[in-house]
Amino acid sequence: MVRPRHLLLLRRCFSFLRLPETLALSSPSLLRHSSSSSSDGSLSDLRDLIHLLPKKPSSSSSDSVACGRSTADHLLSAVSSLAGDLFAAPEPSDPSPILESRGAATFLRLSPDGSASLHLLSLLKSRPLLALEVFSWRRNLAHSGIPLHPEEFAAAIALAGRARNISLATDLFNEAIVDAPKTCLYNALMTAYMYNGHILKTIAVFDDLERDTSCQPTIVSYNILLSLYGRHTLVDKMESVLHAVDESGIRRTVDTYNIVITGYMIGRMWDRMENTFREMEEGTVKPEVSTRLLMLRGYAFAGNLEKMERVYETVREEVKSRERALIRVMICAYCKSRDPDRILKIEELSKLMKEEEYRPWLHVLLIRVYAQEGMVDMMEQLIFQAFQRKTEVTTLRVVRSILATYFQLNAVDRLGRFIRQAEEAGWRLCRDLYHCKMVLHSRQNQLVEMHGVLDEMENYMVGRDKRTLLIMYKAYCNAGRRLEAETVLGMMWKHGFTFPQDAFIS
Known part of the structure; x- marks a missing residue:
């Protein structure tokens, strides 16, 4: 909440100094692309929307400079505090009372270039419906001498897209483009x-932008097209757009290269991904941290552990601080590899993970890895944690890896306990589990227990097949139980199965 002395300071400063023009937005920064996010190379809506703090003072007076900075700082703080109050309000609720009680209209008047409004919308982007409600309230102030800027419309259009409200985004665009045709509006609608996921509509908007004589595509416009084609693995079209960028004379940016690298990554074109990165290293647009984080992800997906580890050494701190999802990506890469030290490396990375970063799919993958390594104690610990977390396993490959571990250790009791718990937890089980249990019982000459497995199969509605009967037949033969073996042969004949080669009939 803004303190009275802060508001007083704002009034005093503003009476001496108008907010500098450098607070205004430039349209290329409106929809800056960020390819280093997890998901996957998507547009980061409203990131880098605002440059609130001035780069140059608008007055040569040191007192005025200090007052201007203080004004901008307090305005930024006040808007951030207002956003906190809006977030704290219960959902859904009308934000108008909070905006009016906190004097939001005053903030807007102190920011005639619209930067305060844009900053507020940027802070609320994680709740796009709330942000759109705030924008709706802000539109009503346009009749009170606080005109709307095209950049504010562009932010609202992007928010409407984020809220999956395409019709609203289109309506806002059509309203704004009539009064102030600007490239940022086209970029926002794209x-x-x-x-x-509207590919054709995105392309159509770009075509309209090219035909509009009052505007022209910027590198942001081309970046959106590149991202569109890249995420849909339309690599040829992506490369055509890149060629058009070079022909137009527009300079590529780091974002341009990052988008292209992401497109090649999605298309699993590892050589082209590397060539693009090498082109950056040798060219004028040098790779940034975001580019190296992308390459780290790409090498992990490609299973190129050597290069992945090399890149990780250069961005280790960034991964730990702001790109923690890449820790899971690297663990996954080790899980799928044949690196002899993969368990050690997995455990080192696992120490960096926090409790809230738990992902069921990664937990299941780790169960399989420890099963493959024959580390039964760690495997069972992870299985127990999965049961506690209500994590269900639906992949038979994982179940068969667990089965193989128990089979190699001849651990029939452990296997039996696992089957019971997995049945209760709703895991996807298979007939092989019960067959393995029968074989292990027969090895220990526990024929009664072996026969009892048939009842377990019935309870779980797992039908018998030829292999089930063969296991029983060989178990009885090895134990010298001729009568039971012949009975099993009769069951095989009854079900139309062929007899084993060593079958005997007296």
Whole structure:
């Protein structure tokens, strides 16, 4: 909440100094692309929307400079505090009372270039419906001498796309483009369409932008097209757009290269991904941390552990601080590899993970890895944790890996306990589990227990097949139980199965 002395300071400063023009937005920064996010190379809506703090003072007076900075700082703090109050309000609720009680209109008047409004919308982007409600309230102030800027419309269009409200995004665009045709509006609508998977509509908006004589595509416009084609693995079209960028004379940016690298990564074109990175290293647009994080992800997906580890050494701190999802990506890469030290490396990375970063799919993958390594104690610990977390396993490969571990150790009791718990937990089980249990019982000459497995199969509605009967036949033969063996042969004949070669009939 803004303190009275802060508001007083704002009034005093503003009476001496108008907020500098450098607070205004430039349209290329409106929809800056960020390819280093997890998911996967998507547009980061509204990131880098605002540059609130001035780069140059608008007055040569040191007192005025200090006052201007203080004004901008307090305005930024006040808007951030207002966003906190809006987040704290119960959902859904009308934000108008909070906006009015906190004097939001005053903030907007102190920011005639619209930067305060844009900053507020940017802070609320994680709740796009709330942000759109705030924008709706802000539109009503346009009749009170606080005009709307095209950049504010562009932010709202992007938010509508993020909220999956394409019709609203289109309506806002049509309203804004009539009064102030600007490239940022086209870029915002392209983003909204791309975010919702409308390929043809995104391309159509770009074509309209090219035909609009009052605007022209920027590198942001081309970046959106590149991202559109890249995420849909339309690599040829992506490369055509990249060629068009070079022909137009527009300079590529780091974002351009990052989008192209992401496109090649999605298309699993590892050589082209590396060539693009090498082109950056040798060219004028040098790789940034975001580019190296992308390459780390790409090498992990490609299973190129040597290069993955080399890149990780250069971005280790960034991964730990702000790209922690890459820790899971690297663990996954080790799980799928044949690296002899993979368990050690997995455990080192696992120490970096926090409790809230738990993912069921990764937990299941780790169960399989420890099963493959024959580390039964760690495997069972992970299985127990999965049961506690209500994590269900639906992949038979994982179940068969667990089965193989128990089989190699001849651990029939452990296997039996696992089957009971897995049945209760709703895991996807298979007939092989019960066959393995029968074989292990027969090895220990526990024929009664072996026969009891048939009842377990019935309870779980797992039918008998030829292999079930063969296991029983060989168990009785090895134990010298001729009568039971012949009985099993009769069951095989009854079900139309062929007899084993060593079958005997007296």
